[in-house]
Amino acid sequence: MTLEKNHDQQERTQGMPALEQLPPGPRTAVSAAVARRLFRAAVARLDVTVVEEPSGRCYGRGGPLMRLHRPEEFYARVGRDGLIGFGEAYLTGAWDAEDLAGFLTVPAARMATLVPEPLQRLRALVTPRLPSHQRSTEANSQANVAHHYDLSNDLFALFLDETLAYSSALFDTSVRPAAQGPGSVADHLVATPPEPSDDPDPTLHHPDLAEAQGRKFERLLDEAGVTAGTRVLEIGTGWGELAIRAARRGATVHTITLSVEQLELAEERIAAAGFADRVRVELMDYRALAATGATYDAVLSVEMVEAVGHEFWGTYFGTIDRVLAPGGRVAIQAITMPHDRMLATRGGHTWINKYIFPGGFLPSVEAIDQVTRGETTLRLTGQLAMGSHYAETLRRWDRRFLAQRDAVLALGFDDLFVRVWHFYLAYSQAGFASGYLDVSQLTFGREDG
Incomplete structure (x- = not known):
C-alpha cells in the first residue's frame, strides 16, 4: 500500500495527552x-x-x-x-x-x-497494556509516526546538527572485541566510550557531532557493501542524510517513510545535493514493499525496528528477506534492551509510548537473532555495540534543546512540551549511560551468500 500525502489529516499540534487529575478515594x-x-x-x-x-x-x-x-x-x-x-x-x-x-x-x-x-x-x-489503537498495524502506523516525526521540522532542526540525523552518532573512538557468551555474534565489537564535550555556546552547531553522525552512516554503508551501481532500499528516510550519502557513492536509492514532514524536507535536501535523479522518496509502509516485486542489493534502516512492534518483527524481517537480491547484505542500527527485560515488559504501555512514541517497543539482539533465524534466510553476522555513544549524543541534544527553549516556544509549543521533551531526552540518556539500553549496528547476510 502506497500512502497519499494528506495535510488535512496531519494536524501540526503538540499532541500531548491531558495530564489527568488524581481522583480522591x-x-x-x-x-x-x-x-x-x-x-x-x-x-x-x-x-x-x-x-x-x-x-x-x-x-x-x-x-x-x-x-x-x-x-x-x-x-x-x-x-x-x-x-x-x-x-x-x-x-x-x-x-x-x-x-x-x-x-x-x-x-x-x-x-x-x-x-x-x-x-x-x-x-x-x-501494568497497563498498550492500547489497541497504538499497535503498529498498517492502519495505525502512519498515525503513530506522525505523532512524533510530524511535529515540526523546525523543531528538530533546533537541536540536531546540520545532518539532521536523529539517531545515535558514532564518535571517533577505538573498538574492541566484546566478551563472547553463549549465542554471541562472532564479529561482535564494542565502541570505546567517547569523552564528553561541551561547547561554551550550546545553541551553535558542534562540528564533531556532525562528523560523528557521518561516521555512523558511512560505516552502515560500508557494512552493506554500497558502492557505485548498488540498488539500495532504505526503510525509514529520516531527513535524507543516508540516502544522500549512498547516492554520493553512485548507488540508486529507494527510500520509504511514513512521515509527511520528513518526506518533504528529505526531497528538498536530496535535490539540493544534486541527487534527485538517483533517489526516490516514497510515502509507504514497509509491508507494501513485497508487492512491488522490486529487489535490492542492500537494505538499510536506522532506528526504525523500534517502531515495528514485537508482533510484527517477523513481518519486518521477512519483508527485508523477500526484497533482498541474491548476494545482498543488510545493515540496520537498532536500539535494544536486555532479553530478560524485553520479555518482562513486552506488551506494556509506557511513559514513552504515551508521550513520545506510540506503539514503540525495543527488541533485544537475541530476539532479532531468533526471529531472523526462525523466519527468514537472513543471518546476523556482525554487531557494533555503541550505547555509550548514544548517551553522549542525547546529552548534547538535551543541552541544545534546553538552550533553545525560547525558539521552541516561538514555534507555538508550550512550557509543558519543553518539560516533556527534557524528560524524554534525559530519561533516554540515562538508559544508555546506565547500560540498561544499548544501540548497535547489526549486519546480516545469507548462509549461501
Whole structure:
C-alpha cells in the first residue's frame, strides 16, 4: 500500500495527552501508601539523595539530588500509574532534579531489581497494556509516526546538527572485541566510550557531532557493501542524510517513510545535493514493499525496528528477506534492551509510548537473532555495540534543546512540551549511560551468500 500525502489529516499540534487529575478515594490513598513504602525502600539502596519538602526529610545513600516538592501527589501518581505516574509527576512539577539525567541514571542501572521479586511477578496484573489503537498495524502506523516525526521540522532542526540525523552518532573512538557468551555474534565489537564535550555556546552547531553522525552512516554503508551501481532500499528516510550519502557513492536509492514532514524536507535536501535523479522518496509502509516485486542489493534502516512492534518483527524481517537480491547484505542500527527485560515488559504501555512514541517497543539482539533465524534466510553476522555513544549524543541534544527553549516556544509549543521533551531526552540518556539500553549496528547476510 502506497500512502497519499494528506495535510488535512496531519494536524501540526503538540499532541500531548491531558495530564489527568488524581481522583480522591480509598484506591488512591492505598496505592499511594504502597508506592511510598516501595519508593523509600528502593531509594535506601541507591546512591542518590531524595529530599521531601517541606519537612526536609532525606532518603538515599547520597548522590544526585531529587526534590519532592509535592510528596503526596508524587506517591499518588506513582501508586496509580507506576512509571507513567513517575514521569507525569515530573511534568506537573511534583518533583524535580537539577541534573535530571544524572539522577535517572542511578535507578536505571538497577531497574531489574528495584521492585522486590514477588511483586515483579504481579507486573502483568498492574501494568497497563498498550492500547489497541497504538499497535503498529498498517492502519495505525502512519498515525503513530506522525505523532512524533510530524511535529515540526523546525523543531528538530533546533537541536540536531546540520545532518539532521536523529539517531545515535558514532564518535571517533577505538573498538574492541566484546566478551563472547553463549549465542554471541562472532564479529561482535564494542565502541570505546567517547569523552564528553561541551561547547561554551550550546545553541551553535558542534562540528564533531556532525562528523560523528557521518561516521555512523558511512560505516552502515560500508557494512552493506554500497558502492557505485548498488540498488539500495532504505526503510525509514529520516531527513535524507543516508540516502544522500549512498547516492554520493553512485548507488540508486529507494527510500520509504511514513512521515509527511520528513518526506518533504528529505526531497528538498536530496535535490539540493544534486541527487534527485538517483533517489526516490516514497510515502509507504514497509509491508507494501513485497508487492512491488522490486529487489535490492542492500537494505538499510536506522532506528526504525523500534517502531515495528514485537508482533510484527517477523513481518519486518521477512519483508527485508523477500526484497533482498541474491548476494545482498543488510545493515540496520537498532536500539535494544536486555532479553530478560524485553520479555518482562513486552506488551506494556509506557511513559514513552504515551508521550513520545506510540506503539514503540525495543527488541533485544537475541530476539532479532531468533526471529531472523526462525523466519527468514537472513543471518546476523556482525554487531557494533555503541550505547555509550548514544548517551553522549542525547546529552548534547538535551543541552541544545534546553538552550533553545525560547525558539521552541516561538514555534507555538508550550512550557509543558519543553518539560516533556527534557524528560524524554534525559530519561533516554540515562538508559544508555546506565547500560540498561544499548544501540548497535547489526549486519546480516545469507548462509549461501
